[in-house]
Amino acid sequence: MFGGALGDVPAGASTWAGDRTVGFRGTAVQISSLADPSLPLVRAILWELAELSFRSDLLAVDKAIILQLWDENSAEREATYNAIFPSEVVGGTWDAPLPTSHVGLFIGRFSDPAVIGYANAFQRLMSVWPDAPVWFSEPLVVSMPERDINRKAFGMMLFYVETFFFSTGRPPVVPRQYPGSWGA
Structure with a gap:
């Protein structure tokens, strides 16, 4: 996919891949096979790009909306x-295989305290944005009825999507389930 753009050295080996093999998340791939990459590889790459886009979009819009708070207390x-994410790195570490089950914001089961924690951190981040709903001050708890948690989670995501769209003029990338993890 990228061979033409990155170029080859005279011996025919790519300067960026050496032995004509590239790695992605623990999977070694021959460059020659990238003309027809496997569906799982394509899904994994697209999932990671979506996760990275969501993270960078969220950070960018947060800084754009409330730059003063970042200036006052960036730490x-x-x-x-x-706190919104299980790890600073998508998938845990740069070279780890991608997850095989639901992880992170709104993807896991709300009976999991970690998932509730990610949602509450997302809610806390947005609670200082202009026009944030008053109910953002009330954290989610595992003991809440599932319909109430789902309603609030939907409300958080709707507020994020609307705020992002009105701030940037384009729809945001939102969290995605990792391909192959359905039903896990």
């Missing part, structure tokens, strides 16, 4: 932002 803002 606190950054800690709130980082």
Whole structure:
């Protein structure tokens, strides 16, 4: 896919791949096979791109909307932002295989306290945005009825999508389930 753009050295080996093999998340792939990459590889790459886009979009819109709070206490803002995600790196580490089950914001089961924690961090981050709903001050708890949690989770995501769209003029990328993890 990228061979033409990156170029080859005279011996025919790519300067960026050496032995004509590239790695992605623990999977070694021959460059020659990238003309017809496997569906799982394509899904994994697209999932990671969506996750990275969501994270960078969220950070960018947060800084654009409330730059003053970042200027006043960037460490606190950054800690709130980082609490939204299981790890600072998508998938845990740069070279780890991608997850095989639901992880992160609105993807896991709300009976999992970690998932509730990610949702509450997302809610805390947005609670200082203009026109944030008053109910953002009330955190989600595992003991809440499932319909109430789902209603609030939907409300958070709707507020994020609308705020992002009105701030940037384009729809945001939102969290995605990892391909192959359905039913896990």
